[in-house]
Amino acid sequence: MRRxxxxxxxxxVLVVIAVFGVSLVFxxxxxxxxxxxxxxxxxxxxxxxxxxxxxxxGERVSGNMLREQITADYARVEVPxxxxxxxxxxxxxxxxxxxxxxxxxxxITVQESADTVSREIGxxxxxxxxxxxxxxxxxxxxAVRQARRLTAPLTDLVDTAERLGSGDPRPRxxxxxxxxxxxxxxxxxxxxxxxxxxxxxxxxxxxDASHQLRTPLTAxxxxxxxxxxxxxxxxxKEEAAIALSQVERLTDVVQRLLTNARDPxxxxxxxxxxxxxVKQQVEEWRPAYRSEGRAIVCSGKKGLRAVxxxxxxAQVLAALVENSLMHGAGPVALRIRVTGNQxxxxxxxxxxxxxxxxxxxxxxxxxxxxxxxGIGLAVARDLAExxxxxxxxxxxxxxxxxxxxxxxxDQHPDG
Numbered sequence: 001m002r003r004x005x006x007x008x009x010x011x012x013v014l015v016v017i018a019v020f021g022v023s024l025v026f027x028x029x030x031x032x033x034x035x036x037x038x039x040x041x042x043x044x045x046x047x048x049x050x051x052x053x054x055x056x057x058g059e060r061v062s063g064n065m066l067r068e069q070i071t072a073d074y075a076r077v078e079v080p081x082x083x084x085x086x087x088x089x090x091x092x093x094x095x096x097x098x099x100x101x102x103x104x105x106x107x108i109t110v111q112e113s114a115d116t117v118s119r120e121i122g123x124x125x126x127x128x129x130x131x132x133x134x135x136x137x138x139x140x141x142x143a144v145r146q147a148r149r150l151t152a153p154l155t156d157l158v159d160t161a162e163r164l165g166s167g168d169p170r171p172r173x174x175x176x177x178x179x180x181x182x183x184x185x186x187x188x189x190x191x192x193x194x195x196x197x198x199x200x201x202x203x204x205x206x207x208d209a210s211h212q213l214r215t216p217l218t219a220x221x222x223x224x225x226x227x228x229x230x231x232x233x234x235x236x237k238e239e240a241a242i243a244l245s246q247v248e249r250l251t252d253v254v255q256r257l258l259t260n261a262r263d264p265x266x267x268x269x270x271x272x273x274x275x276x277x278v279k280q281q282v283e284e285w286r287p288a289y290r291s292e293g294r295a296i297v298c299s300g301k302k303g304l305r306a307v308x309x310x311x312x313x314a315q316v317l318a319a320l321v322e323n324s325l326m327h328g329a330g331p332v333a334l335r336i337r338v339t340g341n342q343x344x345x346x347x348x349x350x351x352x353x354x355x356x357x358x359x360x361x362x363x364x365x366x367x368x369x370x371x372x373x374g375i376g377l378a379v380a381r382d383l384a385e386x387x388x389x390x391x392x393x394x395x396x397x398x399x400x401x402x403x404x405x406x407x408x409x410d411q412h413p414d415g
Contacts, residue, residue, distance in 0.1 A: 005150065009143035010136070017132045028124045036117045041098040043072045044110040048100045051077055055104050063087060072110045080105040091115075153181045160188050169196035220246045222287060246284070255311075269387045271408045272313075274304040274343055278334050281317045288325060289332065296321065300336035306343040306405035308387040313345075313405065316391060319380040320347040320401050327351060328399065338407070345403045346394070353397035362393055 050069055054061050063085045066077060074088040094114035101107045153176040160172050171189035175182045220243060227239045282298050289296045306313075317334070324332045330350030337344050354362055365378040377391075384391040384403055394400040 003147075005147040006140070006143040009146070010139055013136060013139035017135055021128055021132050024128055025125055028128070029121050032117055032120045032124065036096050036112065036114075036120075037098070040072060040096050040110050040112045041100075043070070043075070043112075044098040044100040044108050047075060047077070047108045047110065048102055048106070051079070051106055051108060052102045052104070055079070055102075055106065061085070072112050074111040076109040078107040078109075149176075150178065150181075152176075153178065153185075157181070157184055157188060160185075160192075164188070164192055164195060167199075169193070169199060171196075217250070218288075220250065245280075269308050270310070271305050271307050272310045274306050274313075274336055274345065274405070275302055277310055277313050277317065278336060278345060281314060281321060282334065285318075285321050285325070292325065294325075294329075295331040296334070297331060298334040298336070300334075300346075301338055302336075304336060304338065304343045305408040307408055308389055308405050309383075312383040312387055313403070316380040316383050316403055317345065317347065319376040320403075323376060323401075324349040324351065324399075339404075341407050343405045343407050345405070346400055347403075348395075348398060348400045350398055353395075353399040354393060356396065363391065 047066065047069060050066065051061055054065075061077065061079060061082075066075070066085060067087050070087045072088065074086070074090045077085040077087070079085075091111055091113035095111045096114055096117065097109065097111045099107060099109045153174075156172075156174065156176075163170075169192045171192040172185070173189060175185055224243060227236050227243070230236060230239070278298050282296055285296055321332060321334075324347060328349035328351030332347065332349045335346045335348070337346065363377050363381045365375060381391045387405075389403060389405045392402050392404065394402045
């Protein structure tokens with residue numbers, strides 16, 4: 001492309017120089033020839049005025065006197081009845097000639113060598129050629145500069161597109177001073193930002209799914225192990241029913257993760273019984289706590305109804321209960337209470353709690369004080385906020401996490 005730009009620019013300049021240069025040479029040649037002819041004619045008229053003035057005054061016209069007046073190469077003065085006077089040397093070759101006849105019959109002929117005109121024309125042509133050459137050189141330099149200005153950004157944009165294709169979505173934020181190229185750069189940067197957000201969302205979804213599905217799958221595996229270890233049909237039926245319920249919750253977890261990945265603000269809030277969700281979590285986690293020699297209990301106000309997504313609330317509680325199982329100590333208590341027009345579910349244990357340096361950052365991603373992933377609480381907070389609720393750390397030691405949910409609108413505040 002660079003070569004094509006240079007060649008096209010140079011071709012345009014050469015055409016312009018050819019058209020205007022030839023025209024200029026033609027005009028200048030005619031101007032020089034006309035000027036030379038007018039100069040000879042003026043010389044002849046001037047000599048005629050000198051000769052005529054002396055003849056009218058009755059003075060003698062001599063060659064010595066006229067020789068001081070002539071500036072041309074050659075002049076011939078012819079006066080009737082007198083010998084012709086020749087001044088200068090008659091030029092050889094082509095000449096420029098002018099003749100003037102006076103009132104007394106006198107005639108003056110002036111000649112100038114055409115070589116002077118030819119030399120003047122030659123100098124003019126050389127000047128025009130030199131200017132044309134400089135114009136060509138300037139055009140080449142300008143074409144090279146312009147080609148670099150256009151091709152370098154294009155090469156850079158190609159590199160940017162290749163980086164996007166190779167999975168590097170960082171925007172370059174480079175602009176080139178060319179509106180069309182800057183628009184392409186804007187589009188590529190916007191695409192890079194969108195691709196970066198998509199990749200971030202995909203990585204986040206993968207991390208969240210890995211973390212959130214681990215616990216339901218573990219619980220489901222435990223139920224299936226209990227089914228395989230018993231021969232009692234009633235127990236098998238009961239455990240199978242619980243396993244099916246866990247599969248439904250697992251499906252809800254997956255759907256919720258996908259929905260939250262597309263738009264974290266999207267919720268499917270409905271009115272539900274807080275007791276049922278809390279009870280389901282206590283029953284699901286009791287075997288895991290029993291195996292650790294710990295207890296999980298629930299208390300507080302009964303019969304509350306809140307507005308949120310039950311599956312999301314279950315996931316938030318599961319994250320808090322799992323967090324207490326991994327990092328806490330002693331029994332874990334889930335307490336339900338009311339504050340204003342909100343239902344609050346508190347999760348607390350007797351463990352060391354949250355260190356002061358992590359207190360304000362405990363819900364940030366990848367922030368953990370005990371070598372965990374740092375994802376669970378961050379996902380739980382996002383899930384709570386997606387339904388208009390909020391998740392807070394009310395107390396660091398012993399730890400008290402609280403999930404605030406809007407109560408069903410038709411409930412009396414005093415419940």
